[in-house]
Amino acid sequence: MQELDYLKESPSQTAGPYVHIGLTPNKLGIEGIYPFDLGESPIKEGAQGEAITIIGTVQDGAGMVMRDALIESWQADAQGIYPGNDPRGAADPNVTGWARIIADFDSGEWTLKTIKPGRVPFPDGRLMAPHIALWVVARGINLGLQTRIYFQDEDNESCPVLQRIEHRPRVNTLIAKKTAANTYRFDIVLQGENETVFFDM
Amino acid sequence: MTLSDKVERGPLFFRDRDWHPAAYAPGYKTSMTRAPFRPLVSMGSTLSEETGPAFGHSMIGLLDNNLIMNFTGEPAIGERIIMHGRVLDEQGRGVPNVLVEIWQANAGGRYRHKKDSYAAPLDPNFGGCGRTISGPDGAYEFLTVRPGAYPWPNRVNDWRPMHIHISVFGSGFGQRLITQMYFEGDPLIARCPIVNTIGQDKAIQALVAPLDMNRAIPMDCLAYKFDIVLRGRRQSFFENRKEGL
Numbered sequence: 001m002q003e004l005d006y007l008k009e010s011p012s013q014t015a016g017p018y019v020h021i022g023l024t025p026n027k028l029g030i031e032g033i034y035p036f037d038l039g040e041s042p043i044k045e046g047a048q049g050e051a052i053t054i055i056g057t058v059q060d061g062a063g064m065v066m067r068d069a070l071i072e073s074w075q076a077d078a079q080g081i082y083p084g085n086d087p088r089g090a091a092d093p094n095v096t097g098w099a100r101i102i103a104d105f106d107s108g109e110w111t112l113k114t115i116k117p118g119r120v121p122f123p124d125g126r127l128m129a130p131h132i133a134l135w136v137v138a139r140g141i142n143l144g145l146q147t148r149i150y151f152q153d154e155d156n157e158s159c160p161v162l163q164r165i166e167h168r169p170r171v172n173t174l175i176a177k178k179t180a181a182n183t184y185r186f187d188i189v190l191q192g193e194n195e196t197v198f199f200d201m
Numbered sequence: 202m203t204l205s206d207k208v209e210r211g212p213l214f215f216r217d218r219d220w221h222p223a224a225y226a227p228g229y230k231t232s233m234t235r236a237p238f239r240p241l242v243s244m245g246s247t248l249s250e251e252t253g254p255a256f257g258h259s260m261i262g263l264l265d266n267n268l269i270m271n272f273t274g275e276p277a278i279g280e281r282i283i284m285h286g287r288v289l290d291e292q293g294r295g296v297p298n299v300l301v302e303i304w305q306a307n308a309g310g311r312y313r314h315k316k317d318s319y320a321a322p323l324d325p326n327f328g329g330c331g332r333t334i335s336g337p338d339g340a341y342e343f344l345t346v347r348p349g350a351y352p353w354p355n356r357v358n359d360w361r362p363m364h365i366h367i368s369v370f371g372s373g374f375g376q377r378l379i380t381q382m383y384f385e386g387d388p389l390i391a392r393c394p395i396v397n398t399i400g401q402d403k404a405i406q407a408l409v410a411p412l413d414m415n416r417a418i419p420m421d422c423l424a425y426k427f428d429i430v431l432r433g434r435r436q437s438f439f440e441n442r443k444e445g446l
């Protein structure tokens with residue numbers, strides 16, 4: 001028999017307690033190496049769409065708010081086109097789509113200021129509800145966790161990804177709650193009763 | 202940000218969850234409250250995972266990949282090493298334009314971080330981070346000092362082997378990965394609870410960089426070679442998915 005000659009993905013290891021040294025050194029107070037930290041904002045001046053703010057925390061299984069969590073977000077523009085390598089064409093030039101978000105070192109709260117993304121097609125052509133993809137790392141997380149932010153004021157029922165979640169009450173953990181005009185709340189719970197849905201996609 | 206020459210498309214290979222560390226690994230105590238208990242929701246990748254941010258070579262400063270010099274301009278203390286290798290995908294192809302970011306303790310095993318109270322001193326000339334973007338064939342390199350081993354609060358006498366933390370982006374957000382590189386011959390590797398969150402020895406060995414005398418520079422520095430592998434992408438003429446699943 002011939003041998004399959006695929007390589008294996010590099011195994012993950014935890015980001016550890018000092019991830020900010022590598023990914024956001026300026027925010028940690030290590031200044032002078034990079035002029036600024038990457039991923040300060042997913043949008044630039046003039047980005048089209050509804051400006052929104054999402055505020056949240058990351059909590060562990062003991063109910064502790066994690067002050068060491070680092071999140072990255074990835075989203076489409078208001079038309080549902082991803083910047084960079086979307087096969088359907090070019091996105092709004094003022095949407096970079098990617099942000100690096102850190103929990104506040106004192107309060108543990110994180111904030112994402114962006115525009116609401118448009119609907120993006122699922123592989124079969126049906127549209128997914130507007131969402132922002134997240135990747136969460138911290139000390140104690142051995143492989144970065146994939147999840148998504150959906151929005152309370154959108155039609156989420158028809159989203160082919162959310163439809164795959166068999167335990168229906170858990171869908172709620174992926175939906176950001178509107179707390180004021182253009183403002184949402186999204187708390188991520190790593191473990192326990194209200195554990196956020198994490199994906200393997 | 203620039204678009205890479207060859208636009209990468211297609212669904213991502215499924216992650217082999219038995220190859221990666223388990224989320225819940227009691228030997229690494231912090232994982233016990235930070236591991237999800239419920240099963241992950243598994244499905245094929247969508248455009249949200251298959252697309253990703255692009256990074257351009259122009260954003261990288263001249264000394265960004267030189268951790269010996271990039272903090273103050275005066276050299277850091279320690280064993281000078283080149284860390285180099287290629288970023289590949291699971292099909293073995295070099296992946297260009299990958300942002301590779303690293304961070305590490307200094308030669309004494311101390312991080313520039315207020316939460317690190319280890320007795321080893323800070324090196325005034327060592328910041329502890331670097332970054333680069335892979336070349337057309339996926340190659341990358343850093344000049345740095347070999348980090349020291351350090352103790353950490355887990356069991357009473359746990360020590361991290363010498364290691365460098367590594368963060369990489371592929372062309373899709375679903376390829377996002379953080380890992381650590383270890384050094385050939387370090388007796389602390391086998392004793393480390395974080396290393397041992399990985400269940401298979403073959404997978405652990407994939408994170409151990411061999412000494413590479415071909416890349417060492419005589420009278421200057423040693424070298425270690427470390428290839429990084431990202432999730433591959435499925436490519437097929439039968440991949441026209443408009444008709445449904």
Ligand SMILES: [Fe+3]
Pocket residue numbers: 016018306361364366
């Ligand atoms: Fe470390």
